[in-house]
Amino acid sequence: MQRFRIIKRQERLGWRSCFILLTAIALALLLSAVMLVMRGTPPVEGILTLFKGAFGSRWAIEDSLIKAIPIFLCSLGVATAFRLQIWNIGAEGQFALGAIGATWAALTFPELPKPVLLSMMIGAACIAGGVWGMIPAILRQRLGTNEIIVTLMMNYIAILLLEYLVYGIWKDPASYGFPMTPMFSEQAIVGKIGTSGVNSGIFHCLVLGVLFWIFFTFTRTGFELKASGDSVRAARYAGIPYNYLVVLVMVLSGALAGWAGFLEASATINRLQPSIMVGYGYTAIVVAWLARLNPLNIAITSFLLAGLRVGVESLQLDMQVPAAFGGMIEGLILMTVLASGFFVHYKMVPVRKQ
């Protein structure tokens, strides 16, 4: 048998790493097709339906864009935290808090003029999400508490808090017992662009994405963040305030996820109800890991994974495939891409027989 030696690559791979990435994704899709076969769905037709459902019509692309908005905003924050080697698994909860904050503003001041009210909703969402992100950061910084578990537990708590509110004090008396708040007033709703179904939240993404890029390219703090991501110890020696950065990043991360929660409540469902929680915060983790810190990559990956969600919806309708299929593909893609990183960092050299 031919034996190989594993050697760390000294040089950058360049475009070939793209090829490795695509192979990994193809493998994940192949395994997903096997999963379809195991439940008796024709695989080729299934994968085709998935892609057609995701990007095959104007309506599908619009829907993918709508879903990409919250995923993009959550990913920006999660990616920043990952860069600093902070594992923020809490985008889901921070998103929920953002939606709660925005709803509070919308229900308390429904009659304010639109620009004022929307700004207040954004402010409330960012504060609520930011505080939710700050708690695990401070616990980590002061006590060394594991932020992965704290952020995750706070997701469960946030979702239950949201349920408590919409089943209780915020429940619409006219909803026939359904757990939902009353519909927001006209002033509290982010409108759609022209005749399309896409809301102008996409402009928020554009602005925030450019700001994100400027922050990392041109500001001192942005540079410090990037630098300390590579080596925490080196950063401390260089006098970079690592502890402060950890808290800052988690607050920013929470505020961005909170902003996503605001947009989802205001623009997409126009009220608060439990169905707002569909796991965008978890998809954001996958996006952040795949796209790293480049906002353009994050945007593209968000759009693709949003498309996956839309595609799975049409698979569900047309071929009775359970909705959990989407989560399974996300997990498979993350695993295969993670494993494929091996071929980017190492090379295998055949060992010659002596």
Add this chain to the structure above:
Amino acid sequence: MTLEMIIPLLAATIVAGTPILYATLGEMITEKSGVLNLGVEGIMIVGGLTAFLVAHFTGSPSLAFFAAGAAGITTASLHGIVCLVFQGNQVVSGLALTILGTGFANYFGTSYVGLSAPGFQPMAVPLLADIPAIGPIFFQHDPLVYLTYILPPCLWLFFNNTRYGLGLRAVGEFPEAAAAAGLNARGYRWLGILGGGFFMGLGGAYLSLAYTHLWTNNLTAGRGWIAVALVIFAFWRPGRAVFGAYLFGGIMALQLRLQATGTQLPSSLLLMLPYGLTVFVLVLSSLGHRRTNEPAALGVNVEPAD
């Protein structure tokens, strides 16, 4: 509260704590070898589904129990492939495994939601079950509970007094030194991952076979994550894991009891209790500054030797 109320509550505590205990001990085995496996939640739910399906179709809960262990090993082996073979980041691999496992179980379990499976029936231990108070609390459960009474001391012996247990810990502390001393570092890490996965699978099996007796989507509801937290709380010691698992069992039993008695508190607030307690327990363990027992090489991959 009277004694007649407290005894059933404590008995329910043991039952609710058992799946968490299995998973916590599983994660502890894995972490002792220096591998952080955050996929417990995913492995547990795959184990739970496997146990449910095998029991549903064969009618044999014992077979189902071992099938769940095998499913746990299989699922955990993905973590081994990604981290040990392909040098992937352990945190991300664990997260991916949780997403994948949860998706997998909900995908294949959808058609069976609400169906029931034959589970384990309570089996009183002769003599011991008749002791007042102690008997009803500890010795009138199903056999899977009794297994968790002997498991922690066995694990303690394994970690401290056996060759393989000591090797496992050495690899978790300093894999390069262990390798230099002639131990197969990667082999031990495989042992940690697969052995841990076995018990995580059993934890899932307990949920579907003895706790609920039926299949629901998202069966585990965060118990896998609680197990990860409990390993830290237990300072990587099996004995303290028992204490932690029953603490959570107690809070879950209490929450169910309060809901059943129709308290004024809304159920969403009651359901927050275990998650809030997890954060609290973690803060508590960080306050003590006794993290010295954490395997030094936890989460760090062993570079491939050339």
